[in-house]
Amino acid sequence: xxxxxxxxxxxxxxxxxxxxxxxxADGKLAAAVSNGGGLGFIGAGNAPAGYVKEQIxxxxxxxxxxxxxxIMLLSPFADEVAELVIEEKIEVVSxxxxxxxxxxxxxxxxxxxxxxxxxxxxMAKLMTRIGASALIAEGGEAGGHVGELTxxxxxxxxxDATDLPVIAAGGIADGRGVAAAFMLGAQGIQMGTxxxxxxxxxxxxxxxxxxIKAGDLCTMxxxxxxxxxxxSLRTQFSRDYSKAEYGGMPDDELEELGTGALxxxxxxxxxxxxxxxxxxxxxxxxxxxxxxxxxxxVIEEAEEILLRAPEWVK
Numbered sequence: 001x002x003x004x005x006x007x008x009x010x011x012x013x014x015x016x017x018x019x020x021x022x023x024x025a026d027g028k029l030a031a032a033v034s035n036g037g038g039l040g041f042i043g044a045g046n047a048p049a050g051y052v053k054e055q056i057x058x059x060x061x062x063x064x065x066x067x068x069x070x071i072m073l074l075s076p077f078a079d080e081v082a083e084l085v086i087e088e089k090i091e092v093v094s095x096x097x098x099x100x101x102x103x104x105x106x107x108x109x110x111x112x113x114x115x116x117x118x119x120x121x122x123m124a125k126l127m128t129r130i131g132a133s134a135l136i137a138e139g140g141e142a143g144g145h146v147g148e149l150t151x152x153x154x155x156x157x158x159x160d161a162t163d164l165p166v167i168a169a170g171g172i173a174d175g176r177g178v179a180a181a182f183m184l185g186a187q188g189i190q191m192g193t194x195x196x197x198x199x200x201x202x203x204x205x206x207x208x209x210x211x212i213k214a215g216d217l218c219t220m221x222x223x224x225x226x227x228x229x230x231x232s233l234r235t236q237f238s239r240d241y242s243k244a245e246y247g248g249m250p251d252d253e254l255e256e257l258g259t260g261a262l263x264x265x266x267x268x269x270x271x272x273x274x275x276x277x278x279x280x281x282x283x284x285x286x287x288x289x290x291x292x293x294x295x296x297x298v299i300e301e302a303e304e305i306l307l308r309a310p311e312w313v314k
Contacts (some may be wrong), residue, residue: 002178002303004187007135008164010092010113011066013037014299015177017136017167018291020070020094021144021191021277022046023266024203025124027058034065041068041094045262050081056088066091068115072145073098074228086110094136097145097228099123105132117169119147119154121161128162135162136190139170143193143279146231154185159185173281175301182306191298193201193279198291205271207276210235214282219305223258226251230258232277236284237261240276257290 004015016038018025032038042055052069059067069090071248074097081124082103085093093107096117100107107114113133118124124135137158139151147154153172159166168181169190181189182198195201196211211231221228222241224312232238245280265274289297 002182002299002306004165004182006167006188008135008196009165010039012039013294015188016168016295016298017041017068017094017188017190018042018195019169019190020068020096020143021192021196022072023128023263024072024196024201024277025192026202027055027060028062028202029200031057031059031062031200032198032291033195033295035063036295039066039068039092040291041070041092042240044069044071044075044077044150045083046075047070048077048083049084050108050155052081052084053088056084061065067119068092068094070094070096071100072096073100079114082106085112087088090199093220099126101126101130102255104132104238115167116224118158121157122155122158124158124161132164134165134167134187136159136169137186137234138190139168140231141171141279141280142169143231143282146229147301155181155184171279171281173279173284175298175303175305178298178302179305180243182302189298191281191294193281194285194294194298195291196278196282198294199287199288200291204269205264206271207265207274210276211278211282211285212287214278214285216280216283218282219278219280220295224255229276230277231279234280235274235276236272237275311313 010178016039018033020041020043025043033040092113115134140146155168167185167188170187173194223270261275264270
C-alpha cells in the first residue's frame, strides 16, 4: 500500500488531500474524504466563522477521523476563523491566498499542524522557517487562485528548498498524476477538481455536469490585472470578465463584477453570472463517484504504475 511520512504525521491511511474549495468543500464532503482514508478539508473561503463552525459540526457528526480547515487569508473573516480553528481543536489547517505568519505562533501552540499552500520557492522557505508542518506546492494548473509555475516545475524546486514533507497539487486527477508527484519528490497529493464529481459534493447539478463534460481546453485564467489570478471554466461569465479586465474597467468595478460569482455557480448553477472554478484536470473527470471510491481508485492506480517501474528501469 502506498504510504508516506505524511500519513504517519496526520494519522491518515492514504496520502491524499481534498482541496479546501470555497463554498464547495463543506463538512459533508470533508468527512466523506476523511472516512475514505484521505484528509478532507472544509473551505472557509470568504465565509464568517459561524458558517465554518457549522460545517465543522457537520463533519464531526459523520466522522471521527482527522479533518482540516482551509483558510483563505484574503478573507475579511480570516482573523475570526483563525481563532475558531483553535477553539474547535482542528487537527490541520491549510492556508492560501496570502501569508499566514501572523497566526502561526497561536496555531502551533494549540498543537495544530499548519500546511500552507505555496506557489513559489521563496514562500516555501519562509513557511519552513516559521514552523510549518508540511507544504502544499501548487501549480498553476489548479482551479481557483493560482500562481505562475506549473506543478511539474514547482514541486521539485520546493522539495529541494525544504526538509518538510511536500504535497503536490494542481492538475492531478488520477493515479498517473499521483505516481508522477511521488517521482518529483512529493509525499502526498491534493486534488480539488476531481472531488467536484464526488457524490457527497453539494455543488449544483449544472456545475457537476460541466466538470464531467469538460475537455482539455476547458479553463482560462482571469484576474491577473488585480494581482490574484483565478482559473475557472470557460463560460459566459469568464469571457465577459476577461473582456472587462483588459477593456479599461476601473479596478473597483472589476472587483465588484466578480463578487458572489462563485456562489451563483455553486448554489444556482447560473450559466451567465456564475464563476465555475475548475482546474485543467477537469478533462480527466468522467463520472460521479463516492469520495471514498475516488481516494482508493487514485491510490490503487498509482501503486500499479509505480510497481511497473522495472519495465523501464533495468
